[in-house]
Structure formats: structure tokens, C-alpha cells
Amino acid sequence: MQDIEEFIERNREMYIKWLTDFCEIPSVAAQNRGMEEAVGYLDELFEEAFSLKPEKLETSGFPVVFAEMIGKSDKTLSFYNHYDVQPEDPVELWETPAFEPDIRNGKIFARGVADNKGNLIARLAALHAIQQCGEELPVNIKFIFEGEEEIGSLNLPEFAKKYADKIKSDGCVWEFGYRDADGAVQVSLGVKGMLYVELRLKGANTDLHSAQAAIIESPVWKLVWALNTLKDADEKILIPGFYDDIEPVTALEDQLLSQYRLEEEEILKKLELDKFVLDLEGTELKRKHIFEPTCNICGISSGYTGEGTKTVLPSEAMAKLDFRLVPGQDPEKVLRQLRAHLDAQGFKDIAIQVTSSERAARSHPEEAIAGAMIAVAEKYSAKKPNIIPNTPGTGPMYELCQALGIPSASFGVGNFQSNNHAPNENINVEDYIDGIKMIAALVFEFSRQFEPSEGGVR
Amino acid sequence: MQDIEEFIERNREMYIKWLTDFCEIPSVAAQNRGMEEAVGYLDELFEEAFSLKPEKLETSGFPVVFAEMIGKSDKTLSFYNHYDVQPEDPVELWETPAFEPDIRNGKIFARGVADNKGNLIARLAALHAIQQCGEELPVNIKFIFEGEEEIGSLNLPEFAKKYADKIKSDGCVWEFGYRDADGAVQVSLGVKGMLYVELRLKGANTDLHSAQAAIIESPVWKLVWALNTLKDADEKILIPGFYDDIEPVTALEDQLLSQYRLEEEEILKKLELDKFVLDLEGTELKRKHIFEPTCNICGISSGYTGEGTKTVLPSEAMAKLDFRLVPGQDPEKVLRQLRAHLDAQGFKDIAIQVTSSERAARSHPEEAIAGAMIAVAEKYSAKKPNIIPNTPGTGPMYELCQALGIPSASFGVGNFQSNNHAPNENINVEDYIDGIKMIAALVFEFSRQFEPSEGGVR
Structure with a gap:
């Protein structure tokens, strides 16, 4: 991994430019703006990075951009992301225009930079770095980039049924992920x-x-x-x-919840509030946030x-x-x-x-994808990773994964003040670079999870 | 009156132009648009019609345009109107632009044409016609035109106190008035x-x-x-x-209410509704409308x-x-x-x-201004006039009249589907012309109310 990490460091400006160029495209699905342009951009990036032409899989709405890379085992790791973003209003609250990415104080500001373009590009960058360093892929890779996540993935169920064989994998890396205020990487095993x-x-x-x-x-x-x-x-x-x-919460889920750290003080301070809803705190607050x-x-x-x-x-x-x-x-x-x-x-x-x-979805914490992700997160997190049975957010995980028997888990380049769906959306530049490294490491760790000596699961 | 009526008929196009020119000015006090222009227009119209320069009485907000004419008795009739209008949104529901007056199907469409520019101009037109016909004014006349009625007449209480002597009168003609679907003229004795x-x-x-x-x-x-x-x-x-x-409703007010005709069927049909609130009808509906x-x-x-x-x-x-x-x-x-x-x-x-x-206000039905107005309304109304103890609408009547001991009453050029405060505000051209005649007749009838032979009150 060391050569790959060094390659990523040497090419950080290029990878940042891949992202900021992408964030200039106002791909707001709700308003049908910039969607073709975003697909065209991905087309060019695949060509430039991998000399690969991705497929445009048509749906009744915006197309799914799909690409495959062959690895040396029969295991497959898939990546689900989306190229559409939320509308930018209230426009007047942005410090710099939503679709003119601005880097200041170590952060990149732009609509979609956290949700979800930062993760999408980080994943492409990681695979690019692996290939450029001459490493053979240990597993097959599939990219599934949809264009309707922010409008409820209306056509994804139909897509998942139609292309069930094509998108099959042994584990899916879901689209999002955040770091807590203390730098701990969150690993999420589901969505509402x-x-x-x-x-x-x-x-x-x-x-x-x-x-x-x-x-x-x-x-x-x-x-x-x-x-x-x-x-x-x-x-x-x-x-x-x-x-x-x-469904009742299982004992294991409850145990994960008890280890999950919700940074109450930081959240309240950042939002300038003096309490959470109903004055809740501690376990009751976490339970409400995750399970209700x-x-x-x-x-x-x-x-x-x-x-x-x-x-x-x-x-x-x-x-x-x-x-x-x-x-x-x-x-x-x-x-x-x-x-x-x-x-x-x-x-x-x-x-x-x-x-x-x-529908909501949750993966079992002992699946390979979960184990690999937790192992990588431990390496790149100053603190113990923060594992959540499911995030309070939503995505079409059920249709694309659980309904097809594919376990899934998620981490990524955002942080606790990334302002997803809100003005001044942002990520830290260093989290982005780290995020690229983490995906590269995950590709190898995921493969290791299936090696007999390690027992396949943790 | 016949010569005055004929004069009004001969000059109807001019009087309509006075109104439509005025309605081109977007004098929206809430948005501080076109207010100076509206005052300037009134200035010119007084000059043209009466060779008279009105006073601009300053307030902490928009000025009150004030003018006086001397008659042959010591009695004074005052007119209260306002030159500001409501905002025009929702703009997209106007069939023709709010501030481009349009005459079609016998109606004049424009923001403010019913509320309140039609009445304001009709009153000036009536006095103009009386003077042009060489008639001496039987009473003194005062015009009080404010610019903040649609934003709650915030500065009128201060104005009324400061200029209590100047605006004193023996009866005040209030700003608004409507005809019912059956053509009956409404006479209102108060406001909420x-x-x-x-x-x-x-x-x-x-x-x-x-x-x-x-x-x-x-x-x-x-x-x-x-x-x-x-x-x-x-x-x-x-x-x-x-x-x-x-305050409890008096027996006389209750009697007026019982004679007051609310055209239930026409209202529901016009608004495409199948019932009033709480399924009310008849007396209960009227009571709610007027007294609650x-x-x-x-x-x-x-x-x-x-x-x-x-x-x-x-x-x-x-x-x-x-x-x-x-x-x-x-x-x-x-x-x-x-x-x-x-x-x-x-x-x-x-x-x-x-x-x-x-505050709300109600005048006694036996005051001279009420008697004169009812008598004139009877002449110009195909049906018996429709007398209301108070309209369900609001105006600064209390501060400008009742607080100073001045009785007031109101009729005017609007009708039951004038769409005040709403898109496609309009009045009937014929109601406007009739409204001018009614004001001219009222000036003489008001004077007669004080003649000893008739006992002063009806």
C-alpha cells in the first residue's frame, strides 16, 4: 500500500481537480439541470483514468453509469454512488456560489462535494492509483453511479430487477460516510x-x-x-x-449502538442550540436517532x-x-x-x-464488507471507528443490495459539519485524500476477508 | 341633479381616464413602490379639476393628501380614501397585468380599481361635475386621502390627533362600497x-x-x-x-342584520364552493360574518x-x-x-x-350621514339598499371618526365580485359612473338632512 499512498499524495492536485471540475456541474435531478453534462464528465474521466468506456444503462429517468474491471479472484466488490445533487437554495446563505467550488481553510466548498461527488471521485481515484502503481486488482470491481438519489431513486427498483445479474457482487460499498469531530471514521451498516x-x-x-x-x-x-x-x-x-x-432491535445492534458515539456537545455547539429534541441525551438520544x-x-x-x-x-x-x-x-x-x-x-x-x-436496510456486522471496512477504518482513524447499525439518512440500499442478497456498508470523505443538503456544503481536503487511500486499502482488505487462513469473516 | 347627471354622462370617458391613469401607478405602500408618483398624480388632478393645490400633510410614513372646499352652510362633509393599494401577487393569476388597466366586458381590471382608487376618483369627479354645472356647494367639503391603509394605517392615529381640528366634519363618507349580485347598493355603518x-x-x-x-x-x-x-x-x-x-349587539343592530341580505348562493357559485364554514347559513352565517x-x-x-x-x-x-x-x-x-x-x-x-x-367602529343608523346615504342608495339601487351595521373589513374609521365624534358611513363603486386584495380586481364601468352620480347626490342630500323642516334626522 505504501507506493499507492505515495502515488496518491504526489497526485493530490490532480485528484482535487477531478472533484472540483465535477462539482462545477449543477446536476440537480429535481430540476433537471446539468444531468447530461454530469454523465458526459464521467464518460471522459473513465476514458482518461482507465481508458475505459462506461455503459450508460437507461432507466425511465436518468441513466445509471456502469463500469466493470476484472480482478484476479472470483469475488466482486461494487461501489454505489450518485452523480445528482440537492438543489442549492437558499442561495443567499452560501458564502461562495454553490457551483463554483472554492477551497479555503483546508476545505472544499460546493454543492455535492460531500453528498456525493467527493466519494464518487475518491473511489475512481483509488482505483486509478492502484492501476498506475502496477498492482493487479485482487477482486473484480463494479461501479454503479445513479442520477436520481436526491429525488428518491424512483427508477432504481426497476433498474435493480432488470440488471440483477449485472450488478451482483459479494459486497457493496455504499455512497456516503463521515468523520466525527474527534476524527473517528464512521462505518455505517444500513440506512433508514x-x-x-x-x-x-x-x-x-x-x-x-x-x-x-x-x-x-x-x-x-x-x-x-x-x-x-x-x-x-x-x-x-x-x-x-x-x-x-x-423489527425489534437485536442484541448485537443494541451493543453497536452502545459503542456508537454521538458527539452531543459538538453538534449542539455547531448548530447553536442548547438541547436536543425532548431534552434527550445519551443512549435515549442515540436510540431515537438511529432506531426510530x-x-x-x-x-x-x-x-x-x-x-x-x-x-x-x-x-x-x-x-x-x-x-x-x-x-x-x-x-x-x-x-x-x-x-x-x-x-x-x-x-x-x-x-x-x-x-x-x-425501504430501510441493515447489514449484518459480520459480513466481509463490514469487516474489511472496519479494519481499514481502524488504520485511518486516530480514534476507534464509530460503527452505526444504520445511519439516520436514506438511500436505495434495500433495492440495490439486501433485496439481491448483497451485504453493504459505508464510509467516506465527509465530516460532522459537511452541511449536506444545506448551504456551504463542504469536505476537508485531507479527508478527501485520506478517503482515496482508504478505498485503495479496502479493495485489498476486502479480498483478504475471503482468504481461508483468516476464516473469511471477522 | 339632472344637469349634473347629464354632465357626468357626457364626460364619462374623461372620468374613466382619470381612474385608469391613476391605476397605472403601482402605489404599493407595503413595498414602497410608486407612492410619490401617486401623490404627484393627485396634485395634478386637483389642479386640473379644481384649480386647487392640495396640502401634503406629513406623517411619520407616507403623507396624507388633504383639500378643502367651502360651501354655503356651516356643515361639513368629509371624504376618507386611500391612494395606496395591495401588492399584486400572485402575479401569474392576473389575466392582464395588475398595473396596466384593461377594460373588457364592461369592467375595468386593475390593482386598486375597487380598493380604493375607483372610489377616490369617483368622489373627485362628482365634485368636479357639481362645480362645472355652476352649482354652489351646499356644505363644506374635505378630502382626506391617506397612503397607508393597506399596511394598517400605522401613522393615522398620530395624524388624527395632530390634525383633529383640520379634519373635523359633521359626517364622513368612508372609503369603500359594493353592490350585491342583485344590484342593491350596500351601505355600511362601520368596520371591524x-x-x-x-x-x-x-x-x-x-x-x-x-x-x-x-x-x-x-x-x-x-x-x-x-x-x-x-x-x-x-x-x-x-x-x-x-x-x-x-360589546353586546344592540336590538337595532340585530334588526339591521336581519334585513341585511347575504347572497349565499351567488357567493358560493362564484367561489366554486359547496358550503360556508361550519355549514352555516341564514342568520347564523350573517351573524358570524358581521358580528364575530x-x-x-x-x-x-x-x-x-x-x-x-x-x-x-x-x-x-x-x-x-x-x-x-x-x-x-x-x-x-x-x-x-x-x-x-x-x-x-x-x-x-x-x-x-x-x-x-x-379598533373596530360602528355609527348609529340615525346619524345624518347614514340617513343621507340610505336615501341616495334607495334612488340609485334597483333593489332596496342593503344596510350593514359594519362590514367584515377593516379601516382606520375609529381613529379618524368615532374617536373625534364624527359619524361615518360608506358606499361605493365596487361589487360582490370585485376581487379586492386578489388577482383580477375589477369594477363595472356603469357602477363607476353611477358612483360618481351618487356622490354628487349625496352632497345635496347630506345638506338636506340638517334642514329644520325635515327634522335633521330620519
Whole structure:
């Protein structure tokens, strides 16, 4: 590994440029911006780095960029990443423009640099470094780069079914990963699921003078009352049946949770808050964060929200909600429960539009991919790695991995203040360079996990 | 009156042009647009119509345009109007641009044409016609045109105190007025009051990835829960003490209410609704509309509300509310009650900003101004005029009239589908021309109310 590490160090400027060039492309799937350009960029990079032409696997939405490299064993390691990014608003809160990558104070700032372009490019860079150092690949490699992760990977289930053989592997490196404030590398063995819905309702056919509010029904009041029936101030989700199918947490998962370090003080300080929700701390806080589902309002809008006074009875109201689900919960069933609940509460006139629907996933900590990742993380982490049964975030891990019998785990180049999905998204330059080294090391460690002398699993 | 009516008919195109020229000026006080231009326009119109230079009475905000004309009695009739208008958004719902007046199908479309420029210009036109026909004014006339009505007349109380002598009159014609679907002229004897507040609260110092929603407090959820404590689904306002000071409705007011015609079917048809709030109809509906206060959400905003999916935990949330108050309620006391209620419910961190605060007002139906207006309305209304103890709308009537002992009443050029404060605001051309004639007739009828032979009151 030493020659590979040195090669990476010598070529750090080139690898940083690969990333910043990629981050200049505003590949916002939600707004259909820059998506072809991003695919074109990957095409060129594969050509330049590996003299390889990746496949563009068509879906009903944006294509999946796919590439394969042959190694000397029959084992296969796959990488799942995405080339789409979140929208950049609120634009005014960015210190430098979201799509003009800026390096300052040892950090690279750009939309998507942490989620997920930094990881995607780090993985290509690692394989590039291995090949340039003349090392033979110990396992086969597959890259699966989708373009719809930030809009809920709507077409990935269809893709995974159609290309089940093509994407088969013995372990999948998932897309994300972070370092804690103390420098410890997080290793995540799963993700939460999601149901994302837009609730809409209409009243009169036009906005009215608010003098009419005494006698004309208000859609925004109705929306407020409806939302209030979904979750109470104790954070309990009130939809009947919502918690019924949740899989019990296993003893091993509970043990992982107890070792998992949530940096409470750092988080509160960074966010300028004085407490977590419900004043929770310690194990109870971790349990809520990792093992419990959420019901979050991503956005709400109705009427006049500009400067000054406008006395209007709005004719429409809208809210966007995301439910983060945990293993056992079926997003389609939750949707039916939500509809039935709103109907029962007298809100039949609220229309529900689903924009994202994904199951949660968790891999067993004794799988090869998990073992390899933990071993590498131990080497590159000043502190003991921080292992999480699942992250509180979401991705299409279930459809792409667990549904096909592929174990998965994740680490990466982000950190606890990377501002994913928020203004001033960033990663540390050194974490990026380290991230490249870690992926290179993982390729060899993953292979070692299958060697008979080591027993295959840890 | 016949010569004056004929003069108005012969000059209708000129009077329409006075109005449409005025409506081209986007005098949106809330956004400080076109305000000087509107004052300049009135200056020129007074010069052109009356060879009179109006005074610009300075306030801490936009100036009040004031003018006086001397008549042959010691009685004075005053006109209160405003030259500011509501913002024009949602812009995309206008069939023709808000500030490019368009005449089609017998209607004039423009922001402010009904509220309140149509009435303001009709009153100037009426006095112009009287003078041009060589008639001596039977009473003194005062015009009081303010520029902050749509932002809550914040500086009018100070103005009314400072210029109490200057604006004194024996009756004030208030700014607005409408015709019902059946053509009956509405005569209004009062207005509701108002408390307009903006509620704001903040959470973390930045928007977060919604994966954090399990452990970080959500300001928008808190806002929803707080709003839910203000009004229930039975439309009952839940702030302790809110209803306590309301003056009981008198027998005469109740009698006026019973004669007042609310055109239920037309309203529902126009708004494409199948029922009023709480399924009310008849007297109960009218009582709610005229005699009861409201708590309305004018606007609410938080997080991502654009196209597609964005999974964000918003860091801020905001709502704009207007309470329409009835006689007896003190907006300052209601504000204190609201603050105490939010505090008691655990919402101390919600900041309240007041942007408008006005008391309700009602005049006695036997005052000269009311009698004169009812008599004129009877002449110009195909049906019996529709007399309302107070309109459900708001204006600074209390400060400018009742607090100074001046009775007031109101009719005007609008109609039941004028879309005040909403897209495609409009008036009927014929109502505008009739409105000019009605004001001319009112000047003489008001004078007659004080003649001994008629006993002064009806």
C-alpha cells in the first residue's frame, strides 16, 4: 500500500481537480439541470483514468453509469454512488456560489462535494492509483453511479430487477460516510427508509380578502389542523398502525449502538442550540436517532409571505413531509395508513402526492464488507471507528443490495459539519485524500476477508 | 341633479381616464413602490379639476393628501380614501397585468380599481361635475386621502390627533362600497378592527439534512402546534379572554342584520364552493360574518416549497395572522392575550411582530350621514339598499371618526365580485359612473338632512 499512498499524495492536485471540475456541474435531478453534462464528465474521466468506456444503462429517468474491471479472484466488490445533487437554495446563505467550488481553510466548498461527488471521485481515484502503481486488482470491481438519489431513486427498483445479474457482487460499498469531530471514521451498516409526500388542499377558486375569513373555509387552517394530528409535541407519530411493523432491535445492534458515539456537545455547539429534541441525551438520544422513524415537515407554503402586511385568505395550502422509516416498515403501507388517518380525521380533501418511497436496510456486522471496512477504518482513524447499525439518512440500499442478497456498508470523505443538503456544503481536503487511500486499502482488505487462513469473516 | 347627471354622462370617458391613469401607478405602500408618483398624480388632478393645490400633510410614513372646499352652510362633509393599494401577487393569476388597466366586458381590471382608487376618483369627479354645472356647494367639503391603509394605517392615529381640528366634519363618507349580485347598493355603518401579527421562530442556525429530524427540534412543527392552539376546527378562537370585551349587539343592530341580505348562493357559485364554514347559513352565517371576530392565516412559510423532493429540516418558520376585531375589543389587549397564551402553551420562543393594530367602529343608523346615504342608495339601487351595521373589513374609521365624534358611513363603486386584495380586481364601468352620480347626490342630500323642516334626522 505504501507506493499507492505515495502515488496518491504526489497526485493530490490532480485528484482535487477531478472533484472540483465535477462539482462545477449543477446536476440537480429535481430540476433537471446539468444531468447530461454530469454523465458526459464521467464518460471522459473513465476514458482518461482507465481508458475505459462506461455503459450508460437507461432507466425511465436518468441513466445509471456502469463500469466493470476484472480482478484476479472470483469475488466482486461494487461501489454505489450518485452523480445528482440537492438543489442549492437558499442561495443567499452560501458564502461562495454553490457551483463554483472554492477551497479555503483546508476545505472544499460546493454543492455535492460531500453528498456525493467527493466519494464518487475518491473511489475512481483509488482505483486509478492502484492501476498506475502496477498492482493487479485482487477482486473484480463494479461501479454503479445513479442520477436520481436526491429525488428518491424512483427508477432504481426497476433498474435493480432488470440488471440483477449485472450488478451482483459479494459486497457493496455504499455512497456516503463521515468523520466525527474527534476524527473517528464512521462505518455505517444500513440506512433508514423513506416516504416523501406532498399534501395539498384548495379552498375557494381565488385568494380572497381576509374579511371573508369569518365565513369561508381556509385551506391553510385545515392543513395546520391536519398536520397537528400527525405528530404531537412529544414527537409521537399519531398515525394508527405506524409503529406496528417495526423489527425489534437485536442484541448485537443494541451493543453497536452502545459503542456508537454521538458527539452531543459538538453538534449542539455547531448548530447553536442548547438541547436536543425532548431534552434527550445519551443512549435515549442515540436510540431515537438511529432506531426510530421520523415525521418531518420539509416545507410548508400558503398565502402571502413577502414583506409587510397583506390581508388575504389564501385559496391553497401545501406541505412537504418526509417520514424516515426503519427496518420492517413498508412505505406503501405507511402511505395507506396516512390516507386512512387523514380521511378518518375529516381531511378527505387533502390530496397526497408521493415523490419518494424506499425501504430501510441493515447489514449484518459480520459480513466481509463490514469487516474489511472496519479494519481499514481502524488504520485511518486516530480514534476507534464509530460503527452505526444504520445511519439516520436514506438511500436505495434495500433495492440495490439486501433485496439481491448483497451485504453493504459505508464510509467516506465527509465530516460532522459537511452541511449536506444545506448551504456551504463542504469536505476537508485531507479527508478527501485520506478517503482515496482508504478505498485503495479496502479493495485489498476486502479480498483478504475471503482468504481461508483468516476464516473469511471477522 | 339632472344637469349634473347629464354632465357626468357626457364626460364619462374623461372620468374613466382619470381612474385608469391613476391605476397605472403601482402605489404599493407595503413595498414602497410608486407612492410619490401617486401623490404627484393627485396634485395634478386637483389642479386640473379644481384649480386647487392640495396640502401634503406629513406623517411619520407616507403623507396624507388633504383639500378643502367651502360651501354655503356651516356643515361639513368629509371624504376618507386611500391612494395606496395591495401588492399584486400572485402575479401569474392576473389575466392582464395588475398595473396596466384593461377594460373588457364592461369592467375595468386593475390593482386598486375597487380598493380604493375607483372610489377616490369617483368622489373627485362628482365634485368636479357639481362645480362645472355652476352649482354652489351646499356644505363644506374635505378630502382626506391617506397612503397607508393597506399596511394598517400605522401613522393615522398620530395624524388624527395632530390634525383633529383640520379634519373635523359633521359626517364622513368612508372609503369603500359594493353592490350585491342583485344590484342593491350596500351601505355600511362601520368596520371591524384588526390585529395583524407575524409569528417567527428559529431552530438550528442552518437548514439541516432531514435525517437530523429525529433529534433536532423543528421550528415549523412548533409553529404548527402553536397555531393549532389558537383556533380549533369549530372556528372557536382559543386565546383566553379573547371574547371577553366584545360589546353586546344592540336590538337595532340585530334588526339591521336581519334585513341585511347575504347572497349565499351567488357567493358560493362564484367561489366554486359547496358550503360556508361550519355549514352555516341564514342568520347564523350573517351573524358570524358581521358580528364575530376572526383569526386568519394570511400566509405561512418554511423550508423547501419548490418543485420536486428536498429532504430538509428547515431552520426557520413564519406565519402571518390577522385577527378581525369587533367593537369593544382592544387590539393591544388582544396582543397581550396572544403573548400570554403562547407563553403558557410552551411557545415562549415564538417572536411576535405587530404590523397593524386598529379598533373596530360602528355609527348609529340615525346619524345624518347614514340617513343621507340610505336615501341616495334607495334612488340609485334597483333593489332596496342593503344596510350593514359594519362590514367584515377593516379601516382606520375609529381613529379618524368615532374617536373625534364624527359619524361615518360608506358606499361605493365596487361589487360582490370585485376581487379586492386578489388577482383580477375589477369594477363595472356603469357602477363607476353611477358612483360618481351618487356622490354628487349625496352632497345635496347630506345638506338636506340638517334642514329644520325635515327634522335633521330620519
